[in-house]
Amino acid sequence: MTDEPHNHTSRRTFLRGTAAAGAGLMATAAHAQTADPLITEVQDYASGFGDPVDAAPYGTPISHEAHVVRRNVEWLTESPVSSINFTPIHALEGTITPQGCAFERHHSGAIDMTKQDYRLMINGLVDTPLVFTFEDLMRFPRHITTAFCECAANGGMEWGGAQLEGCQFTQGMIHNMEYTGVMLRDLLAEAGVQTAGKWVYVEGHDASSNGRSIPLEKALDDVMVAFFANGEALRKEHGYPVRLVVPGWEGNMWVKWIRRIGVYDQAVQSREETSKYTDLMPDGRARKWTWVMDAKSVITSPSPQAPIRHGAGPLVVTGLAWSGNGAITRVDVSTDGGNTWAPARISGDAKPKALTRFHYDMNWDGSEMFILSRAVDETGYVQPTKQALRDIRGTNNVYHNNSIQVWWVRADGEVENVEIA
Amino acid sequence: MSKSLKLVLASAVLTTFVAPALAEPLGLGRPALTEEIEAWDIAVLPDGTGLPVGSGDVETGEEVFGSYCASCHGDFAEGLDSWPVLAGGNGSLTDPRPVKTIGSYWPYLSTVFDYVHRSMPFGGAQTLTADDTYAITAFLLYSNGIVEDDFVLTQENFTTIVMPNVDGFYEDDRPQTEYPLFTGEPCMENCLKTDPQVTKRAVDLKVTPTDEDGKPAGTLPVLVADSGGAAVTPAAKAAAAEAPADVVAEAPPEAAAQPEVVVPATADPVLIAAGETVFKKCMACHKVGEGAKNAVGPTLNGIVGDAAGVVAGFNYSKPLLAMAEDGLVWDDAALHAFLENPRSFMKGTKMAFAGLKSEQERAAVIAYLASFGG
Structure with a gap:
């Protein structure tokens, strides 16, 4: 020195x-x-010195990022134990959602369960009904999968018109994590599914139990019984110690604190798959078993909570795209309300049934813009406009609003959630 | 290792065409006992599979419903505040505001029985007997005009009940009706016939949570101050001023804005903070703090140390009024006893809550309540 x-x-x-x-x-x-x-x-x-090691044995975000938290909209629900909050996607980048700010949806609160007390039962149309401990699960062949989990009601408040001011609130019922766990098919094989078995019914340890029926074909395909997310144990609010991962399908089916897998010859027709999570159509009938989350994208910044503060010149438009039917192959961006479109860059990997990041680098001239994005997935499906969906489904659908989100960027850089025609 | 993995994958692929998975069993887990299966497999299916032995009539159902359900769903299942409406709504499914009730929407009666039996009452799940559940289900059929007032529901006649909207559902047809419309090469230029105009603005509704400065909650802080103004949002500033950050995040804004709140000298702020978290289990029915009003349960301002049954305008249960008459005071011991097991401490209480088994949680929530006077 x-x-x-x-x-x-x-x-x-x-x-x-x-x-x-x-x-x-x-x-x-x-x-x-x-x-x-x-x-x-x-x-x-x-x-001088910064913090010593061990200042936070399991770190928390720096205080300057205190605004980046899950937020709820209190008037949406009557009770916070049966409610939902929203991921601050306007403030995040990349594709992986940290568990600590990934949206929560509970039907009777996040329960406190230990690995020691954890039990999982498989029964019904199987050769041998079985009970597994947590340790038993840890001894099955382990797999890793990255998947988005989107509440079927994401964007549901927007069916009738632009309602909430912020990407977090309009599109934030989504997260994307890398899970480690065991395949449901391996557990089912252990019990021996009988030929009459066509469905599995999955339910949780919590008071709501939130049971859902899943056709056996899906259960044997890519459904995972997961215990790690993003490299760490599942957080309490995400189902510690064990949750179900149902790639591409609505979040309600991703049963947390899973306690029982029943094999049946028919769907159970639980509350969550009849009175809820069914899509009311204009003729008064309802679609049921609308499990897949169709292709969707949203510009996360600029957006109402992420206005442009730097004025005209180089501007990074960033957003997320995903499809329950496979990988995203393309995202287009329009800055003139959908009259002209240009392809955005897919940044990083475009994994099937996982969040995909896109960037669109532009030179903003400082004038007003209607800015929107449009996802295309590997099946060739193109994300529709809200009006195109309304023409088919009306406005009482509640669920599965995968339409294009329009942001109105004002000359001063402030951004509004609007509908245009 | 890779060999067996391939085997597993191969069998999984096969299964979709032939029969369910047949991977080599690993011998993990143990056989489930009959009594364990009976305890956990309580699912009831439309064909009656899983129905327990029992019965219940409409009249009994009305009584049971009044005790356990009416505090949220209303005496006539009409739904109080924003709690679910369970009756009525017939013919409303094509209305701009459809009312989706058991009578107007639910396709199967088994769903009612299954859900009530396993998840209700809210906060006290799995406490209803099979007979109570039959009775409640019978009452809900009656309140929806599906049966007469002398009806008795049993496991024998259960499947004879056909719900009005049983044919109101069809399987997801998006692959047939929507995907063809939305598949193909999308338009890239001159896609609109007219210049786009704003038709709806979210700001007009003013229903979004906001930060102190009126901006949407969670708006990113300014990074470069251009006029000597604040370079950070108030929220970020407050967080930076007080460490650790998570304490700030959990403290309600009212707590800081209410210097008049009387906190006993012995109050333990850590315990109170823990109690605030526990209280989330109670918030569905009870309000505290400035401007708190009676809801499903009475407001709890000043409850600690106060006489029972004295909150103005609240319609207490008979057992509570009787115990109040006998001089019940909500001191520490009484609150502990009540909160540990509400229904054993006060037989017939309207409070449909299973209780707080943890002494620590009870102490915390009592400390939290004490911070609102009393």
Whole structure:
């Protein structure tokens, strides 16, 4: 080290005295072309110590990111134990959703369950009804899959018209995690599914139990009984210690704290698959078993909670796309309300049934824009407009609103949720 | 290892065409006992599979419903506040505001029995007997005009009941009716006939949660101040000022804005904070704090140490009024006893809550309630 140790103390004392003045100057520094004191003056953090190791044995986000949290809309539900909140997707990047800010949906609260107390039963039309402990599950061949989990009601408040101001609130009932667990088909094989078995019914340990019927074909395909998400144990609110992962299908079927898998020759017709999660159509009848989440995309920034603050010039438009029918192959962006479209870049991997990140790099001239995105998946399905869906489904559908989200970017950079025609 | 994995995968592929999975069993798990299956497999199916032995009549159902369900669903299953409406709504499914009830929407009666039996009453699931459940189900049929008032529902006649909307559902037809319309090369240029105009603005509705500055909640903070103004949002500033951040995140904004709240000198802020979390289990029915009103349950301001049954305007149950008459005071011991097992402490209470088994949780929630006076 060749640093001179000369008059260090007096230099730091001097700097401390001018720190306040420096902060005040900062505001105009960029435009005034005066030297930036953040660069020219030695900052405390560049001179002293930061936190020691173990300051947070299991870290939490830095306090400056305190605004990046799940948020709920209180008037939506009568009770917070049977409610939902929203992922702050306007503030996140990449594709993986951290568990700590991934939306929660509980029907009777997030329960406190230990691995020691955990039991999973398989019964019904099987050769040998079985009970597994958590440790038993850990001894089956392990698999990894990345999948989005989207509530069937994501965007549901928007059927009747633009309602909520923010990407988090209009599209935030979604998260995307990398799960580790065992395949449901391996557990079913252990019990021996009888030929009469056509459905599995999955239910949780919590008071709601949130039971759902899944056709055997799907259960034997890609459904996972997961215990890790993003490399760590599932968080309590995501079903610790064990949840079901049903790639591409509506979040309600991803039963948390799963306790029983019953094999049946028919659907159970539980509350969650009859009175709820059925899609009322204009003729008064309803679609049932609408499990797949169709292709969708949304620009996460700019958006109402992520306005443009830097003025005209280079602008990064970023967003998410996903499809329950496979991989995203393309995302187009329009800045003129859908008259002209240009392909965005798919950044990173486009995994099937997982969130895919797209970026669109543009030069904003500072004028108003209607900005929107449109996903295309590997089946060739093109994300429709809201009007196209309404023409078929009316406005009482509640679920499965996968239509194009329109943001109105104002000249001052503020962004509104609007509908256009 | 890879060999067996391939085997598993191969059998999985086969199964979709032939028979269910036949991978090599690993010998994990143990056989489920009959009594274990009986305890957990309580599913009731449309064909009557899973129905327990029992029966219940409309009149009994009305009584049981009044005790366990009416506090949220109303005496006539009409639904209080935003709690589910269970009766009525016939013919409304094509209306702009359809009312989806058991009578107007639910296709199968088994769903009613199954759900009530396993998940109701809210906060006290799996406490209803089979007979109570038959009775409640009978009452719900009656309140929907499906049976007469002398009807008795049993496991024998259960499947003879046909729900009005049984034919109101059809299997997902998006692959046939929608996918062809939305598949193909999309338009890239000159796609609109007219210039787009704004037809709806979310800001007009003002139903989005906001930050202190009126912006949508969670709006990203300003990174570069351009006029010497604040460079961070109030929320971020508050968080930065007080560490650790998670304490700030959990504290309700009212707590900071209410200096008049009387916190006993011995109050433990950590315990109170823990109690606030526990109280989320109670919030469905009870309100506290400034402006709290009676809801399904009475407001709880000043409850700790207060005489029982004195909240103005609340319609208490008979057993509570009787115990109040006998001088019940909500001191620490009484609250502990009541909260541990409401129905054993007060037979016939309207509070449909299973109770807080953990002494720690009870102590925390009592400390939290005490912070609202009392």
